[in-house]
Amino acid sequence: MKIKKIEASSLQEAVEEVKKIYGKDAMILSSKVIKKNIIPFLPFLRRSVLEITVGIPDEEDFAKELQKQEGIYDEINKLKETVREVMDMVKTKESASVTIEENEFSLRAMNLINKLINKGVEKEVAKKIVEDACGYDYEIGRLDLKNDSFESLKEGLNQNINILKDLLEEDDNFKIIAFVGPTGVGKTTTLAKIAHILRRRGKKIGVITLDSFRVGAVEQLKAFLNIMELPLRVSDTPQKFREHIGELSSLDVILVDTAGRSQYDIIRLQELHAFLHRVPAMDIYLTLNANLQEKAMYETIEKFSMFSPKGFIFTKLDETVYPGSIINVSFRTKLPILCLTTGQRVPDDIMMATYEGLAQLIIGENHEG
Ligand SMILES: Nc1nc2c(ncn2[C@@H]2O[C@H](COP(=O)(O)OP(=O)(O)OP(=O)(O)O)[C@@H](O)[C@H]2O)c(=O)[nH]1
């Protein structure tokens, strides 16, 4: 800032003068009354004038000021964001699951962890998923999300949960797809939904059911499939099953429905195993009700491991408020997810697993971006 002195007869005049000469950014720093000789060599002839000290900001000062102001706006915006996050956290029920003291995450990262926990994701799993979507922010000295919550969740899921690419993106080879799982989880309904999807994509499909003893099982399948006029075979022995596969092997895909088996009924599980083992080109998917208690899910997975399932199908997500359990189970077992079903309607209520879909399922629509 440059300092100048000017003289004026009144403050009013000084203000106008300063504006005129130095512009509107100039400031009057001080003023004082001084006595001046009217004629230099006649000291007894004096009058009073105002001496004004003016500060004139130079370009550099202006830039600094601007920078300071921008800094303040940044601070305000950060503060606003923090307040919003704190409010979100307060709104989120059971928000005390992860507290400020106990962890090394930023507020918004903690907020995301808590959202996951509230949806049934285990605390350790939630922390790992979020941690993998974070970078260290030196300014706040904590781990912070690299992106908005939704994108970060997608990223974290991507690093921790396996999904199977859409059935048809894999290859064009002949495939047999079998659905196994406990009773009533939705195997037959899901088979029908997948049959529709495959058909819509131009695949030639046949269906074989191994469920010949439950009353109405074959009728139920027929009802689903008749609309599509798909060939259907009912195999009541492993021998028949192999014959039926032979008959339908000129098609693109054979879908195999099985009778539900309790994970506690080892004999029936082994019976089913006798049908399915050593069948070439067969992928077996374990169908699990997303509402099942997690402990029961692990028991089921253990008992059905004899089928070496290629992945999970999770059903009835429309009936659960805690979809987090499917994340826990997939995280712990590393078995990939093929698809998720979200209602009884055939063929609509199904979605192939994507990270976007999983993120939506857990924290809702992407509101941030
Ligand atoms: N809400 C809801 N219901 C479903 C879903 N999938 C299937 N269901 C219903 O669950 C019930 C059982 O479905 P099925 O497809 O017969 O189950 P399953 O596993 O074949 O049963 P079993 O053959 O007896 O072992 C039916 O009433 C279906 O409509 C889903 O995603 N959401």
Ligand SMILES: [Mg+2]
């Ligand atoms: Mg069935």
